[in-house]
Amino acid sequence: MSTAEPYLSGLQLAGRRVVVLGGGSVAQRRLPRLLEAGADIRLVSPAVTPAIAELARTRQIVWHRRRYAIGDLAEAWYVLVATDDETSNRAASVEAEANRTFCVRADRADQATAWTPATGQVDGVQVGVLAGGDPRRSRQVRDLLVDRLHRLRRLAA
Numbered sequence: 824m825s826t827a828e829p830y831l832s833g834l835q836l837a838g839r840r841v842v843v844l845g846g847g848s849v850a851q852r853r854l855p856r857l858l859e860a861g862a863d864i865r866l867v868s869p870a871v872t873p874a875i876a877e878l879a880r881t882r883q884i885v886w887h888r889r890r891y892a893i894g895d896l897a898e899a900w901y902v903l904v905a906t907d908d909e910t911s912n913r914a915a916s917v918e919a920e921a922n923r924t925f926c927v928r929a930d931r932a933d934q935a936t937a938w939t940p941a942t943g944q945v946d947g948v949q950v951g952v953l954a955g956g957d958p959r960r961s962r963q964v965r966d967l968l969v970d971r972l973h974r975l976r977r978l979a980a
């Protein structure tokens with residue numbers, strides 16, 4: 824990956840296929856935002872957390888109960904790689920690159936073509952913060968911004 828700055832964007836994912844690999848704590852944290860965006864989510868993982876199993880049971884996502892296989896990313900507009908198996912993570916990011924599909928890689932920031940910002944929303948205003956790969960800092964800055972937006976709303980009321 825280059826040392827250039829990432830380009831923040833507002834992806835319109837409604838109805839578009841997003842493939843998530845892995846069903847652990849990282850996937851669980853990120854699925855709610857993808858669902859709010861209306862993404863058509865396919866999740867591939869041999870095991871998932873109870874919260875993710877519930878999303879599958881209620882048909883909010885489609886869960887394929889198996890390991891990643893080459894070809895899984897064929898229809899994807901966006902890919903979130905979050906398994907704890909480095910070999911699969913690497914193979915999937917190679918497949919995404921060949922498909923020219925942007926791909927988050929939770930275990931290796933330097934091998935990813937997209938990063939997940941810390942996000943918040945107040946009154947229809949979304950904030951997204953990247954802090955150069957330092958998630959604690961992006962979370963802290965997001966919390967400050969969301970708090971300030973809440974204060975402004977109270978002052979305006």
Ligand SMILES: C[C@@]1(CC(=O)O)C2=NC(=C\c3[nH]c(c(CCC(=O)O)c3CC(=O)O)Cc3[nH]c(c(CC(=O)O)c3CCC(=O)O)/C=C3\N/C(=C\2)[C@@H](CCC(=O)O)[C@]3(C)CC(=O)O)/[C@H]1CCC(=O)O
Nearest residue numbers: 929930931932938939940941953954955956957958961962
């Ligand atoms: C902001 C947030 C968004 C979200 O996830 O929603 C986010 N990580 C969050 C939490 C978090 N991340 C980590 C922990 C474990 C404990 C700790 O270290 O504190 C926790 C805490 C937890 O899990 O509770 C460790 C970690 N993170 C990355 C690596 C790999 C590496 O750096 O190479 C490793 C080491 C993994 C390992 O050791 O194996 C990589 C990335 N994490 C990013 C985003 C992208 C950078 C964005 C930026 O520029 O800031 C980036 C580059 C790529 C990506 O994954 O998209 C969210 C907080 C927001 C919120 O709370 O709302």
Ligand SMILES: NC(=O)c1ccc[n+]([C@@H]2O[C@H](COP(=O)([O-])OP(=O)(O)OC[C@H]3O[C@@H](n4cnc5c(N)ncnc54)[C@H](O)[C@@H]3O)[C@@H](O)[C@H]2O)c1
Nearest residue numbers: 845846847848849868870890891905906907908911929930
């Ligand atoms: N980027 C971040 O914010 C962040 C935060 C914490 C951890 N991590 C890293 O991200 C990865 C995932 O973390 P986690 O805490 O969600 O792990 P986890 O152990 O909670 O979940 C891993 C998931 O991957 C699944 N899995 C394993 N092999 C697979 C395969 N071949 N194909 C598909 N699914 C497979 C498992 O069944 C499990 O559901 C780890 O490498 C971890 O070090 C990243």
